[in-house]
Amino acid sequence: EPEVTQTPSHQVTQMGQEVILRCVPISNHLYFYWYRQILGQKVEFLVSFYNNEISEKSEIFDDQFSVERPDGSNFTLKIRSTKLEDSAMYFCASSIRSRTSGYEQYFGPGTRLTVT
Amino acid sequence: GQQVMQIPQYQHVQEGEDFTTYCNSSTTLSNIQWYKQRPGGHPVFLIQLVKSGEVKKQKRLTFQFGEAKKNSSLHITATQTTDVGTYFCAGPLLMDSSYKLIFGSGTRLLVRP
16 A cells, blocks of 8 residues: 655754755655644644645744655655754655545654754 | 644543544534544544534444534544554645645543553
């Protein structure tokens, strides 16, 4: 069964450093998302991406964050200058369709980001 | 903005007991989705409800969507240790070209063997 993959599984970085989290969505999916989950808390939407551009972003997704789909398979989340409060699990998700039908989203296993 | 709330936050049951989690949205939803997250895992889609008053069953799990499409519930009959995890409801917030999921706070289910 196709699945979303994410690398690395765990990233430790120092405050102020840049990190890039990588995701390979399911190949025939068209809509891509990043969510984050601080330990023990709910899953929070960061950004959605469709047709090579951002569709929607949350208040969390400030100028320090950016997303890219550099080729036909990868989908990346970059944090330019990490802060302690960026420590969380970051989930990539993809879906085949969206709009009113609200198709299910498939989540990757996540990247645990630890900022020290 | 749209908010999705869930109760209870935690539920600790004896294996074989039933379990219910409730989800309430501040706005009417076009549909509602339920996800399960095992400890240390990622959210896994369980089901989507679309119609007002809809009830769907998956083995021991029963999902219900309220008549006003603002609330939902998940009921597990005769829990098993494999049911352990956090159950999230999620409502879509539609935009022009896509949607984002607004997750509830989740209900963490612990099952004593």
